[in-house]
Amino acid sequence: MKKTVAYTVLIFIISLQLYNSFAVQRFPKPEFESGYIQPPTSTPDPRSEAFAILDVVVLIATLSVVTWMVLKKRNRNGVFWISIFSIAYFGFFCEGCICAVGSVQNVTYALFNPVYSIPITVIAFFAIPIIFTVFFGRTFCAGVCPLGAIQDIFVLRPVTLKSWLLKVLGLIPFIYLGLSILYAATSTDFIICRYDPFVGFFRLNASFTMFMLGGIFLLLGVFIARPYCRFLCPYGVILNLVSRVSKKHLTITPAKCIQCKLCENSCPFGAIDKPVQVKEKEESHKAVRRIMLLTIIIPLLVLIGGYVGSRFHENLARVNHNVQLAQILLNPNNTQPDSFEVTAFKSSGKSTEEFFKETALIVNKFYIGGWILGGFLGLVFGLTLTSLSIFKYQEDYTPNKGTCLSCARCIDFCPVKEDER
Amino acid sequence: MKQKIIIWLSVTLLLVIVAFMVKDFFYQPKNSNDNPYEYKMDKLRHIDSSLIGYKQYNLIKPDIEQLHGIAVDKSDNIYIAGKDKVIVYNSELKEKTSFKTGKEAKCIAIEDNGSVYLGIQDHLEAYDSNGKFLKSWNPVNEKSVITSIAVTEKFVYVADAGNRIVYQYDKTGNLIKEIGKKNVDKGIPGFIIPSPYFDLLIGREDELWVVNPGRHSLESYNEKGDLVSSWAKTSMDVDGFCGCCNPSNIAMLSDGSFVTSEKAIERVKIHLPSGEFKTVVASPENFDEGTKGIDLAVDSKDRIFVLDPVKKSVCVYIKK
Numbered sequence: 001m002k003k004t005v006a007y008t009v010l011i012f013i014i015s016l017q018l019y020n021s022f023a024v025q026r027f028p029k030p031e032f033e034s035g036y037i038q039p040p041t042s043t044p045d046p047r048s049e050a051f052a053i054l055d056v057v058v059l060i061a062t063l064s065v066v067t068w069m070v071l072k073k074r075n076r077n078g079v080f081w082i083s084i085f086s087i088a089y090f091g092f093f094c095e096g097c098i099c100a101v102g103s104v105q106n107v108t109y110a111l112f113n114p115v116y117s118i119p120i121t122v123i124a125f126f127a128i129p130i131i132f133t134v135f136f137g138r139t140f141c142a143g144v145c146p147l148g149a150i151q152d153i154f155v156l157r158p159v160t161l162k163s164w165l166l167k168v169l170g171l172i173p174f175i176y177l178g179l180s181i182l183y184a185a186t187s188t189d190f191i192i193c194r195y196d197p198f199v200g201f202f203r204l205n206a207s208f209t210m211f212m213l214g215g216i217f218l219l220l221g222v223f224i225a226r227p228y229c230r231f232l233c234p235y236g237v238i239l240n241l242v243s244r245v246s247k248k249h250l251t252i253t254p255a256k257c258i259q260c261k262l263c264e265n266s267c268p269f270g271a272i273d274k275p276v277q278v279k280e281k282e283e284s285h286k287a288v289r290r291i292m293l294l295t296i297i298i299p300l301l302v303l304i305g306g307y308v309g310s311r312f313h314e315n316l317a318r319v320n321h322n323v324q325l326a327q328i329l330l331n332p333n334n335t336q337p338d339s340f341e342v343t344a345f346k347s348s349g350k351s352t353e354e355f356f357k358e359t360a361l362i363v364n365k366f367y368i369g370g371w372i373l374g375g376f377l378g379l380v381f382g383l384t385l386t387s388l389s390i391f392k393y394q395e396d397y398t399p400n401k402g403t404c405l406s407c408a409r410c411i412d413f414c415p416v417k418e419d420e421r
Numbered sequence: 422m423k424q425k426i427i428i429w430l431s432v433t434l435l436l437v438i439v440a441f442m443v444k445d446f447f448y449q450p451k452n453s454n455d456n457p458y459e460y461k462m463d464k465l466r467h468i469d470s471s472l473i474g475y476k477q478y479n480l481i482k483p484d485i486e487q488l489h490g491i492a493v494d495k496s497d498n499i500y501i502a503g504k505d506k507v508i509v510y511n512s513e514l515k516e517k518t519s520f521k522t523g524k525e526a527k528c529i530a531i532e533d534n535g536s537v538y539l540g541i542q543d544h545l546e547a548y549d550s551n552g553k554f555l556k557s558w559n560p561v562n563e564k565s566v567i568t569s570i571a572v573t574e575k576f577v578y579v580a581d582a583g584n585r586i587v588y589q590y591d592k593t594g595n596l597i598k599e600i601g602k603k604n605v606d607k608g609i610p611g612f613i614i615p616s617p618y619f620d621l622l623i624g625r626e627d628e629l630w631v632v633n634p635g636r637h638s639l640e641s642y643n644e645k646g647d648l649v650s651s652w653a654k655t656s657m658d659v660d661g662f663c664g665c666c667n668p669s670n671i672a673m674l675s676d677g678s679f680v681t682s683e684k685a686i687e688r689v690k691i692h693l694p695s696g697e698f699k700t701v702v703a704s705p706e707n708f709d710e711g712t713k714g715i716d717l718a719v720d721s722k723d724r725i726f727v728l729d730p731v732k733k734s735v736c737v738y739i740k741k
Contacts, residue, residue: 159428169432172439195442209445216438224431231435319447 047094052121055098058089059128059144066143067136069408070250074418076408079142083149091146096199100125100140101147101235102192104177105184112185129235133242137249137399141229141239142406147198148229152407154221158268161224166270167384169231170403174380177234178373179316186365188320192234225268229405240402249401252410254418257396264397266413271403276393290389298382302375309374310367317366326359465686466705468659474691474700474741475725477707481735483508490529490540490716491728491735497720501728501735502529502539507552512720514737520552528716530570530577538577540567545579545594558594569620573627576644580631582619585612587631589646600646601631609648610636618669618684618714625677634666639679639696652696659690660698672717672725680725682715689715689727689738702738703727 047055062082069078090099098106098119103126110118129140141148161169176192183189193199197214200206206214220227229236243249252263252272263272317323325341328334329352338346345355399410485503492500497512503526508519524546526539535550543565545558561567566583576597577590587600603611612619613635621631628649629642638653654661662668668681677694680702687708691699702725708715709731716728725738 159424159431161428161432165432169435189446191446194446213438213441216434220431220434220438223427224435227431227435232439315447 052119055094056121056124056128059125062086062089062144063128063132063140067132067139070139070142070406071136071248074254074408074411076412079408080152082143083152086144086146086149090144091150091198091202096146096196096202098122098125099147100129100145101233102190102196104235104238105180105190105192108181108184109187113187130238130242133239133246135247137243137246137401137404137406138239139406141236142408145229146202147196147233148226148405150198150201151218151221151226151228154218155225155268156222158225159223160265160270163270164388167388171380171384172231173234173237175377176232177237178376180234182316182366182369182373183319186320186362186369197228226405230269230403243404244402246401250399250404250406250408250411252397252399253414253416255416258416259396260415261397262415263410263413266410267399267404268409269403269405269407271400271405272410273392273394273398273400275395275397276391294382294386294389298379298386301378301382303378305378305381306371306375309370309372309377311370312374313366313370314363316370317363320362320366322355322359322362326356329355462686465657468688468701468704472659472701473704475702475738476741477736478724478739479514479737481510481514481737482733483735485733487525488728488730488733488735489525489527489714491718491726492529492531493718493720493726494531494535495533495721497722499718499720499726499735500529500531500537502526507537507539507548518552520548522546522548527567528569530572532572533574538570538572540570540579543567543583545570545577556594558590561588566617568617571621571623571629573623573644578621578623578629580619580621582614582617585614585619587621587629587642589644598646600629600642601640607648613666615665618666620668620670622671622673624673630671630673630679632668632671634669637662637667639671654692654696654698659688659701669713670715670717672719674719674723675721680717680719682717682727684713684715687712687715689717689725703736707736708732
């Protein structure tokens with residue numbers, strides 16, 4: 001009975017798709033046999049509904065398989081081959097869109113713009129990797145994200161970065177996340193997509209600049225493993241935070257750690273927390289004093305950050321197209337011929353006063369956004385300081401739940417076998 | 422030591438990338454006069470001289486403020502209509518007569534008995550052969566934009582770009598039927614008219630030919646309103662039509678070939694009755710850029726009259 005219902009629903013969905021094949025093209029596409037080169041567009045052609053559903057199904061399937069490979073099979077080779085599949089499917093076949101990394105902006109945009117109807121697929125691409133991370137850690141980063149997967153192939157001679165340097169560079173993704181949310185919330189730009197270094201490869205239409213940018217990232221990735229994932233990816237910030245509470249995370253050893261130290265340098269991402277000697281444990285009165293100090297410093301940093309952010313709101317708003325146009329219209333010394341934007345505005349029939357009022361509202365949004373962004377960065381800075389000054393006592397070599405990308409490389413270095421449990 | 426150098430070089434490179442992104446995003450001027458999506462029309466506007474089969478024979482400069490429509494009667498008199506008046510020239514291109522209309526006629530058609538029909542926004546006005554006002558027909562509706570008229574022995578056909586339909590009237594102005602409404606069962610695709618350029622003509626067998634500019638096609642209907650035949654040619658090259666909506670105007674030669682005019686790439690061409698490209702009459706060089714609504718007419722000697730609303734002239738073309 002259940003099967004019959006399932007088949008009926010499936011046939012119904014397929015028949016809905018067939019309807020499209022009878023659609024008549026209202027405007028014949030111009031042909032470009034005469035040598036005209038069509039400029040590359042910033043987004044690929046929209047996916048058909050069937051493909052959009054397929055994308056979500058493949059996402060869930062790939063995530064399930066990679067999670068199974070990491071947690072159950074503990075098989076690095078399996079993760080690698082899934083990475084290759086992800087590059088082929090989510091990268092080249094889907095042309096890098098929609099991706100979970102960029103979906104942060106769509107979700108933000110939908111939250112702040114009620115008229116924007118966010119596609120279910122986008123919500124799925126945003127939420128599903130997070131849900132998996134809550135339970136299993138960053139298995140999405142391990143082998144499903146095409147941006148991560150393409151970099152992973154180039155991890156050939158990784159070097160280990162000092163932990164303080166990791167912390168400092170690790171602040172960049174927070175700034176990037178904050179800015180991308182600010183610009184999406186103010187309907188200004190989707191900067192993650194704009195500066196996606198690999199999407200041009202996937203669409204085979206990269207501009208020279210983006211080709212260079214992507215190339216440099218891959219070259220850099222030979223030595224600094226996955227530089228985009230670790231020091232830029234805004235979605236990685238979310239997964240990092242969520243993964244810290246993950247229920248069942250990858251472990252280096254399947255049984256009791258024998259302290260053989262073989263895995264110590266196995267992680268190209270520096271995501272293995274080493275055992276802390278008992279003698280390094282902090283005296284309790286010192287810890288209390290430091291926590292009290294941090295209790296004062298962190299709110300102060302949030303306030304200072306918020307204030308600084310709000311002072312820069314005009315600079316942040318300068319990127320907004322309406323603000324740019326308003327600046328041109330307000331400039332009495334502008335002797336340049338009208339740009340396309342100015343011409344379009346003048347022909348729209350909208351009054352300048354009305355437009356300036358709208359722009360003032362946008363700038364005000366940036367003022368509030370500047371406070372929030374600055375406060376957020378102040379908080380991140382404060383918490384980073386805290387994490388640097390806290391000694392976390394542990395006896396074994398364990399993956400850092402936040403920064404570990406669940407790539408399963410370390411597993412291969414562990415001599416302990418599962419049946420030794 | 423070597424590893425340290427690699428680390429610092431890599432970190433520096435990473436910071437350079439970040440700096441580049443910041444600079445590109447915050448300091449790149451976004452407003453510019455360079456439109457990356459602009460059609461580069463220069464190449465398309467150039468037409469090989471070997472493809473041009475006609476030459477300019479003469480030029481008429483009518484004393485009308487705004488020129489819109491041209492028609493030729495069975496005696497080869499040329500009627501030019503526009504704002505406020507109609508001027509009539511004989512076949513020697515000498516001004517024969519003129520009459521005031523007080524209206525802005527967008528199109529004109531001449532009946533075999535010499536009656537003149539003018540399309541005035543949403544209705545037709547009829548004049549006799551001497552320019553005496555006869556009758557103003559009832560307006561169609563407020564959406565109506567009449568762009569072309571054609572007359573047969575029994576009917577008057579009116580192209581309405583606003584309502585995207587062709588009306589068939591009797592000679593007294595009674596609406597008989599609508600032609601060209603989308604009808605899948607009858608194979609009628611419906612007119613796609615994105616701009617107010619929608620022309621029609623009467624063919625050699627009294628069949629109605631209508632431009633469907635959004636489809637880059639010409640469609641032929643019988644007097645019952647059935648679609649008889651059609652041809653379409655979409656091409657950025659000279660052998661077809663391009664853009665949102667072309668051709669804008671048509672006329673017919675004595676052998677049934679079509680004379681077509683286009684906007685965006687301003688040119689006048691001849692297509693065989695089957696739709697195949699034959700030759701170019703006037704190339705884009707003959708028009709100011711942006712010229713639209715190049716109306717056409719043909720006389721019994723197959724001279725082609727090309728009305729240029731920007732230069733406010735009518736150029737006569739003959740075969741080379």
